[in-house]
Amino acid sequence: MYTSEISLAPPYSFERLLRRLETHPDPQLLVDVQEGTLRRVFRVGSRPILVSLQFQGSMEEPVIRLRAESTLSETEQQLLEKTVRHMFSADLDLAPIYDHMRGQQPLVILTERFRGLRPFLDSDLFQCMVKTIIGQQINLVFAASLTERLLELAGDTLQDEEGRVFMAFPTEEAVARLEPDDLRPLQFSQRKAEYIIDYARAIVNGTVDLDRVWQMEDEEIISYLTSLRGIGRWTVECLMMFGMGRPDLLPAADIGLRNGIHMVYGLAEKPDEKEIRRIGEDWAPWRSVCSLYIWEAVGAVRRKEVWE
């Protein structure tokens, strides 16, 4: 066993993260609201390890207590800690973003209501891309259930000491070995099955090198990855936002974002993509967190949190 404490930049609202997870289910996460704990499997190197992350401290002094159910080498400890810090946007400074948002009337209430909410990122780019492709055009609940079925089909299974079952996200190789006919019974569309498998094969055979994108500008990444069939601009924007934690993305084609801006800005009609990009210009260079908060306004309504 290995434990450590990870300090995050304040403010961090664990409560807001938990609320968000209600409407954005992640089949890899076992959430225990009572304990304030998230449990899931991480691949450290290639080894799947069960980890529990417990929220401690407070909004202004946030700490996560990490507990791995295996002994870890020093390298593995550092790798795991780095991944967790990445997932929780541990080093993101929200203060200048809130200052910027407070300059725009419709966003003020969001900074108050969702104070301390940070991007909750995927642990790696491969699974972020697969989950984003799965999420194209369908609702979040259906997307989560497709992802869960993919985990059951091709992921590795672990059990904790209480006998609870955890599934690790399938490796690139495991997805690359699938055929569309394996995914069709899981209710993937034929095309979506092809997109995901083709993508995994491109990673495995080296046609695409995800490690390279960290050195690229946003627009470079978009042109690099949209060359793959089934991966459009929206998908890469989501990858940069939820996989890489890039600060200035606006997935303007997103239906949820359109609905959210419609609501938050009190517009007469639903804005189109061009209108979204126009409104979003005022959010630069922090369009990612602004988008997240707009989405969260939609989530709050869906969860029947008070809204006016």
Next chain:
DNA sequence: GCCCAGGATATCG
């Protein structure tokens, strides 16, 4: 039955 969900593509005119 119809429309919408955190889209992308093929195929029109």
Next chain:
DNA sequence: CGATATCATGGG
């Protein structure tokens, strides 16, 4: 070039 049909499924 822009507009349109197609894809799968579940919920309202």
